[in-house]
Amino acid sequence: MNKVISNAVIRRMPRYYRYLGDLLDRGIERISSNELSHIMNVTASQIRQDLNNFGGFGQQGYGYNVKKLYEEIGKILGLDVTHNLIIIGAGNLGQALAGYVQFEKRGFKIISLFDTNEDVINKTVRGVKIRPIEELDDYVKSNKVDIAAFTMPREKAPAMAKKIISLGIKAIWNFANMELSVPDDVVIENVHLSDSLMQLSYNIVKDKN
């Protein structure tokens, strides 16, 4: 699949995936683009356009096969393979992420947390151990690690990025609220929790303007 797909389309895919997963859980086998449009609150033509990027999946007069579409989008998103994930920074946020059962359901397996704080080292979160940061090198060398989640203090993020890249990790899920420069073969996803709070705020004030 070498076609260039716009970022905007890609950003909507996880949402399709979640909604289709909910439909599946409710035993719904097929759905028209109009119905999907209604529950997802986007236009039916947007849905058709989006899904056409990946070859369609719909049949005229039948609609979408929910299970098939769910599985295809899962494949596009790389959810049909297991990604091993380590969390660097086992404070509240790191432990909160480790506690999410949903990630595992989607193929993201949290295999270790790391921290410098003696108070949390050797504790476990849902059975996953918090290790001292000094063990990071050896751990990464002897385990397959696909993704490092950055939940350590912001100022430690740039050095840690260099470190994990030197160890061969190719993906960073970055909560450190700072843009990190990484080589082209390393992928990074920045999470800015305050962005959603600002959108909420926009919606609170907009009717008052």
Added chain:
Amino acid sequence: MNKVISNAVIRRMPRYYRYLGDLLDRGIERISSNELSHIMNVTASQIRQDLNNFGGFGQQGYGYNVKKLYEEIGKILGLDVTHNLIIIGAGNLGQALAGYVQFEKRGFKIISLFDTNEDVINKTVRGVKIRPIEELDDYVKSNKVDIAAFTMPREKAPAMAKKIISLGIKAIWNFANMELSVPDDVVIENVHLSDSLMQLSYNIVKDKN
């Protein structure tokens, strides 16, 4: 301002705001749309289009006045007023949110957390007290509460939404991983942390497809 602005534009605004804030911190007073385009990795024409939705702010041959643009976007996003926020669910995620100093800098003041767990009740996070959930009604009646953050277990979210709406709170920042139905005058922002993880996964696998 009664013009309808697309969701896509609104979703980009917090990002402009963050980048402009960084420029300000670095003492940069003006910037061309080309330079802004370069650091934000979007096209210059996209930037001009986006900002034209709000009346422009740019001057031909001069570029954008960083401080003015930052302040104007802040106003659009409602960041020039203080929003009082309570957090319902003081587990790891709730405590992590309460620990973010940045929210306060943007006008979001966390005034209380609530929980049912005796182990955390009466503890404080950055000076903010965790109260027993039984005190929620009285607290909301005697304090101005603009936003409720939902960080409690998923299954408790629908009943809690009804409860806080009945108490007059008009905005929910929802981490409960479940769509909640709310009346038209209540605004809600759903945060799905797994969406960003799925986008990361897409970027990991896409070059292998």
